Amino acid sequence: MIVTFQVFSPPITKNTLHYMKRIIILILLFCSVITAKAQFGGGSTLTGKISGTVIDSVTKKPVQYASIAIYLSQGKAPINGVLTDEKGSFKLYSIKPGSYRITITFIGGYKTKTINPVVTTPSKLDNNMGNIILSPDNKVLNEVQITGKGPLIENHIDKLVYNAEKDITNTGGNASDVLQKVPLVAVDINGNVSLRGDANVRVLINGKPSGAMSASLSDVLKTIPADQIKSIEVITSPSAKYDAEGSAGIINIITKQKNVSGVSGSVSGGIGTRQNNGNFNLNYNKNRLSIAANIGGNLTWPQESITNFAQTFADTAKQGYTRNSTIKRYGTISSVTAAYDFNNYNNISSTFRYNRGGFDVNGTSNNYYTDSNTPTLDQAYTNGTAQHNLFDGFDWSVDYTHKFKKEGHEIDFSGQWSHSIVNTNYTNLYTPEALPNQRGINDGTNNEYTFTVDYTLPINKVFKFEAGGKTIIRRLNSIYDVFGGADLNTVDEVNTNTYDYNQNVYAGYSVFTITLPKSYTLLVGARYESTDITGDPSNSLQDLQQFSNSYPIFIPSFTIQKQLGTTQTFKLSYSKRITRPSLTYLNPFINKQNIQAQTEGNPELSPEISQTVELNYNTFIKSSVINFSVYYKHINNLIEGIATPLPASDSIQGTLTDYRNIGSNNSWGASFYGSINPIKILTIRGSANAYTYNPVPSGDFAADQSASGTYVQYNIFGMAELDLKHDIVAQVFTIENSPRRTIQGTNPSFSLLGFGVRKQFMNKKASLGLNVLQPFNKYKYFDQNISSPGFTQTSSTAFPFRSIGLTFSYSFGKLTFSNPKQKDNNDDEKQGDQGIGGAGGSR
Template sequence: MILKLKTSIVFFFLCTLSIFAQKSELSGKVVDADQNFPLEYATISVIDAETKETVNGGVTNIQGEFKFKVPKGLYDLKVEYISFETKMFENIDLTSNKNMGTIKLGFEAADLEEVVVTAETTTVDVRLDKKIYNIGKDLTTSGATITDALANVPSVDVDVEGGISLRGNENVRILINGKPSAIAGFGSTDVLRQLPADAIDKVEVITSPSARYDAEGTAGILNIILKRDKTLGFNGSVRAYVGTPLNQGVSVNANARTDKFNIFTNLGYSKRKPDGNAYFENDYTSNNSVYDNLMEEREYKRNRENYNANIGSTYFINDTTQITLSYFTRFGDDVDKTFNDTYRYNAGSLSSQTLRTEDEREDENSHQVSLNFEKKYDREGHKLTADIQYSIDNEKTSNFIDENELFANQDNIVTESLTEKTDEKDFLVQADYVLPMGEAQFEAGFRGNYKNEKNDYILYDENNLGDFVLNDSVSNVFEYDRNITAVYSQYGNKFGDFSFLLGLRFEHTQLKGKTTPYGDVADIPGDIELDFDKNFKGLFPTVNLTYELSEDQNVTLGYNRRINRPRSWYINPFPSRSSRTNIFQGNPGLEPAYSDAFDIGYLKRWGKELTLTSSVYYQKETDSFERVQEDTGQTTSDGIPIIRSIPINLSSNERYGAELGLLYNPARWLRLNGSINYYKFVTEGDFNGVNYDADNESFFARFSSKVDLPWSIQWQTNAFYRGARENAQTKTEPIASLNLALSKDILNDNATISLNVSDLFNSRKRENRTITDQFTSYSEFQWRERQITATFVYRFNQNKQMSRQQGRGQGNGDGGEGEF
C-alpha cells in the first residue's frame, strides 16, 4: 500500500514537471467591497472561453487568495460567494502568468430571504504548520461548554474528567486567540468547562508548531479562536438553554461597528449540577495492612454557578492602524458535596465501615485586561503587532470533612476543616513583525510570560474536646514563580509547488518554588526537598515543508523540538487530602522533558464533496513524565496503608502513530465526518528500585453525521470510541459514548430551537486497574451523568449565514498572526 502510494506520488510529480512549461498561473484575491475583509471559501471557476466548460477551480484560502495552473489559452473567470454578487471576467489571455489583483464583491441584499444555508458542517484547512477546523453548526454542543466542543475535533480526545489530549498525549498547550489566557485557565482545563461552546469560531490543531508559538507542549498546541463580528451596524444574538440534570444558562453576544469603532461584548450566566460517581477497590498483598481489602463508593453532588463577560473595543486610527482594548472577567461559585462510603474486609468478612462526607465551597474570580496594537504597511501581509496582557485569578476553597465509623463502635474517626487560597498573577508582553519578500516571508518576535502563584493551605483537626486545632505539620504556604522569556525568527518561501517554513526559537525558563510549613516539621511522605530554584534554556528548531501535488492534494513534512515544563500542582510537595488512603503528591525534583517530533501528512480533496486528511508521526521524549503509584510506608490512625500517586521523570517515551480523517458531503441533505487515530508508545525507566518499562498501543475514533429532515429539521449524531490503554502499572478499559441532537429554524430563520442528548447510554466512564508488588487497585469514575439540553437562539440584525462567514473572514486578526 505504502509502496503504491510512493510510486503514484513520484509518477504524478514527474508528469507535473513534464507539462509545467505548458501551463500558466492565474492568481488573485477576493475581498468584501465594503470593508476589505478577505472572503475565505469564495468559489473560483476557470472556464474555457470557447467550450464554456470548467477546466479548473477551487476556493480561496483564509486570506481570500487563490492560485491555479491551467494550460495556456483563453478563459473566463467566475467568482462566487454566498449572499454576494457574482463577478464574471471574460476572455482572459493566459499565454503567460496573470494576477487578477484584488477582486471586490458587494453584498447582494436583495437575495437575503433566498439564501440557502450551506457549509454548516466542520471543514478543514491545512497550512504549513497546522490544521484549521471551522467548527460549523455543531448541534450536539448547543448549551454545552468549550470542553464539549473540543471533544468533536479530530485528533483531540477529552477524558471523563475534562483532561484534553492530542493524539493520545496529554501534554497539549491550550491557547486562546494565539496567547495563554485566563479564559483557558492558564493551563488548567477546568475553566473551559464553564464557558459556552458557541463562543468558538474555529480550532487550530497545531501538531507541528512553527517557531512563532510557545515551545511548551510536547503533544502540540490547540489554539481556540473566538468569534468577533466586524459587520457594520449593530447586531448580535441571545442564547438560552435548560437541561436535566440541571443545566441552565443564557448568553448575549452583541457587536456595534462604525467607521472608526468596533465595540463587542459577550455576557454569560450558567448554573449546572453535573453529578458524578466513583468506585475504588484496593487489595493489599503486603503485610503492611491490617486489612486484606478496602472498597470506596463515592457520590459527587455538584452545584456550579458562573458569570462571565468579555467586553472590548477596536479603534481604527486609520486604514492601516488599529488598537484594541478588551476586558474579560469570570466569577464562579461552586458548592460540591462528596459522600465516600468505605468498607474494610479481612478474610472476606466486613471488619469496618466508615462514611466520609466533604462539604466544599469554592469562590473564584478571574480578570484579564488585554491591549493589542496592529500596524499594516503598504505591502500585503507586511505588519507589526504588539500585545500586553495582565491577568489575575483568585480562588478560595473551604472544605469541611467528617468521617465516622458506622459498623462497629460508631466512633468519629476524623473531623477536619480545610481552607485553601490560591492567588495567581500573569503578565504577558509580546511583539511580532512580518515582512513579505515576494513569494518569501520573514518573521521575528519576542514574548515574555511571567507568572506568580501563591497557595495558602490551612488544615484544622477536631480534638477530643470538640475544638478545632491547627495541624501545623500539614498546613503550609507554597509560592511559585514561572518566568519564560523567548525570541524567535522564521523564514518561509515558495518555489513552484514547493513551500517551506524554517524557524528557530530561544526560550529561557525560571521555575522557583518556596514551601513554608506552619510548623517546624512537615508531614510529607518520602525524601522531598521543599524549595527549589531552577533555570534552564534551550533552542527549539522547527521545519515545515509542503509539496502541492495538484490544486487539490498536497504532502507535508514537519519537524519540531518541544519542552514539557512541570505545572505547579505537579511540583507542590504537600499531598492532597481527598482521601486518607489514596493521595496525590507533587514532586519538586521533577525536571523538564524534551521531545523531538516528526510528522508526514497527506491531504486530498475531491471537489466540495470529499476531503481526506492523513498523517503518520513519530516522537521521542526524554525525561518524560509518568504518574506512578506506590506504598508510602505510612498508615492511617486506624492502620490502613497510605498509597500515593506521584509524577516522576522516566528515561524516555517513544510514540508512533497514524491518523485518518474524512469529510464527506454526498448530498445536500447529508454530511458525514469521521476520523481514527492509532498510536503506540514505549516507555523506559526506573524509580525507587521499581522498573516501569512499558510497551502499549491504543486508538480512538469518532463519527459524526448530519441529516436534513423534512420541515427544515436537522438531525446530528456523534459517536466516540477509545480503545484500551496500558502503561507501566495501569490498564484503562475501552470507553464509548453517543450524542444526539435535533434543531429547527423558526421565526423566518431569525431563531433556532434545538434538543441534544449527551452520552445517550450513560456509558462515559473510566475504568482503571493497577497492579504492584504491594497492592492491586481498581477504580471506576464517571464525572458527569447523561445530559439532556434544550436551547433557543435568537439573532437580531444578523443574517445567519453571513454572521458565520464574516466571523471566519477575520483570519489573521486572532491568533493567526503572520500566516505564510
C-alpha cells in the first residue's frame, strides 16, 4: 500500500499538504468515534467459520462459482453468502454459535441443495462440512456438460450483469474497451458512453460516483485497466431508491474487491502496439478485518490521426482544413479498502481511491478560405496547435452498517468526499496570422460532499420496506486565463474569466417490495428531489449577472415481475428520470479556443424529464439464455447543441454552438440478448438494441431541423468462444453501432472486430494471451454531417485502430469470492460535457 502512493502520487504541493491535513484530522475524529462506540456499545462476540467444498456428482470435479447462502435454521432471509473458488471451496466468516441452514445453488445447471442444520457451538466455533455433492438438474439442462464456468451475462430483477472477468479479450484493455461489449451500451470514438442510445447515463464505481468521472468521464474510463473490473451492472429502470439523474439509467462498474482467506493477490497486464497496461491486486482477510489494495495504469503509444473538415456558408463562402494530429495518453488509478466487523451487528468500511491521468495533443493543419462572390479574399494558411491536459483527484468514502436482530433489518450511513481538478493548457499559432494567435490556461476544481442514510425493514414474509435520505453538496470553480499579443503574454481581458458554480441536492425516498401469490413480485416506490443551483460568472469587461434556479421533482417507480417455473420471468416496469444541466451547459462564457467552432453555455436551461415503460422477458432453454425487452421513452425539454453561423469577419467565418431545450422526443425500442451452445466446446453470444429518434422541435428550432421523420438507430454485438483442450480458450467478437442523430445531422458510427486466445497454466493461476483488434484495416473512419439554414459542415477523421498485444496474468493465494455490497449512488448531472472547467474546458 505504501508503494501505491509513492509510485503514483503527484508532487507534494501546498494544496496537497492542505488536503492531507484535512484527511488526517477526519481520520482521527472518525477513529475516536468508533473507539467510543466499541467501548460503550456493541462489544465483540465469539465467532467462527463454516467451510466446505462443492463437488459435481457426475464428474467428481469441483464446482466453481456456485452460490453459497447461509440462513438461520428457521430463517427466511440470508445472513451472508459467497461464491465457490476455482477449487470449489468456500468459507463463511464471522458466524456466531448457533444452528444454520446452508443452500448451494448454480442457476441453470444444478439442483439446489439444502443442508439443515449446520451447527457451531462456543466450544467448537468452526464447522468444516467437507465435500458437498451437487447433482446436475436434468430437467433444466438435459445433455449439458457443466464446466464450472460462471455465466458471462446474468439477468436480475433490477439489472443486467456482464461478468467482465470471464471475457478473455478484455485482458490488457481499459474500461472503455470493456463497456463496448456490455449489452445495451455503446462507446464512441471519443469515449462517450450511451445506454440504449441515450448519452444521459450515470457511470459509478462500486455503487458510488467518482469526482474524477464527473470532471472527465471519457478520460477516466481510459485509465481504468480492464483487469481491475470484475463485472458491470446495467440498470435501465432504476427504482426510487436510486438517484433520479440520468434519463438512460445507471452503469455500475464493480472492481475486483474480494474477501479472501489470508493473503492473496494477482498481477496482470498487457504489452501491445496500441497501449500498455499493468494491474496489481493485494488482499488480506483475517477474522473480522479485511484489506484490499489495488494499483493499475496504462500508457498509449503516440497515435497519429488525419482529419478533413469543410464548411459552406450561404452557398458561396467555403473554408476547411486537413489536420495531422498526434495524441499521447497515460493514466493511473489506485485504491485501498479496509473493513472491520465489530460483531455480527456492526460493520465499518472505508475506501480511498486516487486517480491521475492526462493526454497531450499536437497537430498541424493546412487551412483554406474561398468566396465565390469576393475572390480577392481567398487565402491559405497553416495552424499549429499544442495542448496539454491533466486530471487528478481522489474519492474517500466511509460506510457504517448496523444490523438489528431481525434478519434483513438494518440501517446504513455513508459519507463521501470527492475532490478533482482538470487543467488544460493550449497554444494556437497561425502562419501567416490569418487569425489571432492565442494561449490559454484553464484550471477547474470540483469538491463534492455526499451524506446518505438507508433503512431496510422486512415487515413479514410478504412486505419489505426501504426508506432513506441523501444530500449532495457540490462546489465547482473555473479560472480561465487567455493571452495574446506578439509574445503571447498579453492578457486578453475580453475572454479571461472566472466562474463559480454551486449545486445542492436534497432527496428522500421510500420503496415497498411485496411478494404476491402465484409467483408475482411487486416493487413500488416514490422519491422526491430538490435541486438548488447558483452560478457566478465574472469578467472585467462583460456585464454578466449571477443566476440561480431550483428543480423540485417527484419520481414514482413501479416494477411487477412474474416467475414462470424455474426458467422464465416476465417483468413490467415504469420509471421517471431527470437530467440536470451541469456546469459546462450553464456556463455563459463563450469558449473561443477554436475560433471557427466556438461554444457557449446557457444559464436558462431547464432539466430534461424522461419517462420510460419497459416490458422484459428472460428464459433458460436447455443451455441457452434469452433476454428480450421492448420499451417506450418520452423526453421533455430535450437538450441539444445548436450550431449557427458567426458573422463573417476579415474573410474568416465559423459557427457558435450553444445548448438549448429544443423540444421533445418520442422513442420506441427493442433489445435482445442471447447465448447458445450448439456444440460442447462452442458458445455463441449476441446482443442487439434498436430504437427510434423522432424529435418534435418547438418554436424557432423547427428551422434548425435538417431532416424530419423517424430514424432507426442500433447497437449490435456478437461473440463466439471456443473452449479447447489443454486450458486454451479462443474468442472472436464484433461491434457495430449506427450513426447517432441530432436535429442538425449525424454523429459518427462505430464498428470493431477483435480476436483473442489465452492459454492457462499452473492450475489456471497463470495465463498468457494474444489479442488482435481491427486486423484488416489500419485506420477507422469517423464521419460527421451537420446542416442548418445558412451553413453545412462535414468532417472525417481517420484514427489508427489496428493493434496486436500480448497479455499475462498470475494469481496467488486462496480466494473466496463474494459480491461487493452495493450502496446508493450519486447520479445527478448530465454527463455529456467532458470537463468541469470554464470556457476553455473543451478538449
